[in-house]
Amino acid sequence: MGQTARVSAVSWIAALSLAAWLWLLLGQGFFWRTDVRLPPRELPGAWPDVCVVVPARDEAAVLPASLPSLLAQDYPGRAEVFLVDDGSSDGTGDLARALARRHGGLPLTVSSPGEPPAGWTGKLWAVRHGVGLARARAPEYLLLTDADIAHAPDSLRQLVAAAHTGGLDVVSQMARLRVASAWERLVVPAFVYFFAQLYPFRWIGRSGTRTAAAAGGCVLLRTEAAERARIPDAIRHAVIDDVALARAVKRGGGRVWLGLADRVDSVRPYPRLHDLWRMVARSAYAQLRHNPLVLAGTVAGLTLVYLVPPLAVVVGPAAGSPAAAGFGAAAWLMMAGTYVPMLRYYRQPLWLAPLLPFTAFLYLLMTVDSAVQHYRGRGAAWKGRTYARPDAVPDEG
Known part of the structure; x- marks a missing residue:
């Protein structure tokens, strides 16, 4: 009974991840497309200052x-x-x-x-x-x-x-x-x-x-x-x-x-991971309105959307759930496919697309570190200045 429950849980989590990707693919403004460039332009009669x-x-x-x-x-x-x-x-x-x-x-x-x-x-x-x-x-x-x-x-x-x-x-x-x-x-x-x-x-x-x-x-x-x-x-x-x-x-x-x-x-x-880490971590928690509940939801969301698919591919067969592995593989394929246009925009090799879960895990860690630095009073440190606890931007609270 316990083994069946575990298999069922793994399958349901993998299926939920796939459902999330189906929604992201079709219902999130086609975010993955890279064709939003400067709109049509006509020359002004008189160029403004x-x-x-x-x-x-x-x-x-x-x-x-x-x-x-x-x-x-x-x-x-x-x-x-x-x-x-x-x-x-x-x-x-x-x-x-x-x-x-x-x-x-x-x-x-x-x-x-x-x-x-x-x-x-x-x-x-x-x-x-x-x-x-x-x-x-x-x-x-x-x-x-x-x-x-x-x-x-x-x-x-x-x-x-x-x-x-x-x-x-x-x-x-x-x-x-x-x-x-x-x-x-x-x-x-x-x-x-x-x-x-x-x-x-x-x-x-x-x-x-x-x-x-x-x-x-x-x-x-x-x-x-x-x-x-x-x-x-x-x-x-x-x-x-x-x-x-x-x-x-x-x-x-x-x-x-x-x-x-x-x-x-x-x-x-x-050039270094440390440089990129500082760039992201200095404002990541501010993006979450310095709210621990939003942080928890973000960590859970990143885990479900980006980490569950490859984990399901590995854990599914071991747990006796080929369905979970299939759901995970489909979600992972969808994830990599939506990343391809951005890699092409940046003229990068397409073999980087399947590595997106690893990059997402890095961003998850950067976000958590941003919150840790905030509660240590270091906040958004940048170029010798530290904004320990900046107020929320209007309309962000």
Whole structure:
């Protein structure tokens, strides 16, 4: 009787995992597809003014590969770059000025806002300072981009054309992250895959839905929408500021679009597992609203969806349940199949697809570690600053 119960339990768990994958495949906004790119674009009759705001803290290592690409934007209208040196100790501001003198291009203003006051994250305090300077030029659009993002020469032009054509208040592209080391190949495509699973790009672009997200490395924001949503003041304590920005804009009636980039790339290296671990763990628990019950549900969900299929393939025959092995194999095959488009987007070998359960297990550990660091008072530590217990972003509680 006990053996039969165990076999039945293994089979039911494997079947539940397969059912979850069937739902994810068909009912989660086709998150696994990678064809959400910049929407159709028409050239404006008159190109609007744009100000580019770049928050930068200790970015001297990546600026030579990123800042010249911004200064070299082939934009028909008036555009200007504001780099905000957020208390760097590596000469970021001086290097930015030297690069502007060497490469020319769009006008560059380098400034520093000083240390952020209580209740502000450093990045958003820098963004607030840059946006304040930009508003003196009365631009129609703001491009918020990170210091490690390299843009193709027509990037700004294409973003503005997409926003103009679609009447969009936010046009955001998820920059193609660097994939060079073995750990980057294993972890980075999965990072974007998991993000799209949480925030299906097709749902983000629909009016009337609550799903909203942006990718902080490249966000074109209509100035009027920013003022209406009180950006960045309304999200000043947000650790995951890009998602918070999109939610604030959409909550205020704005239209938001997010998709994958073709010619916007991150130049920041994450060569070691430790580097990738810190990138994920610093904000993973904030994503779960610092809620232990949500954490427990997330761990259970990751286990059911990603770890049960390969375990069922191994444990099923040993437990005398070929049905469990069959369910697990079908779920594993479905999982790997949905991962293939992302691997192709990142130009990675397809044999990495069956390894997704192992990568998911790493993300599970990173998420748990994020919670542990939070309760130790270390919170979202990044570049010498620690946000021990940041308040929940509005609409996240």
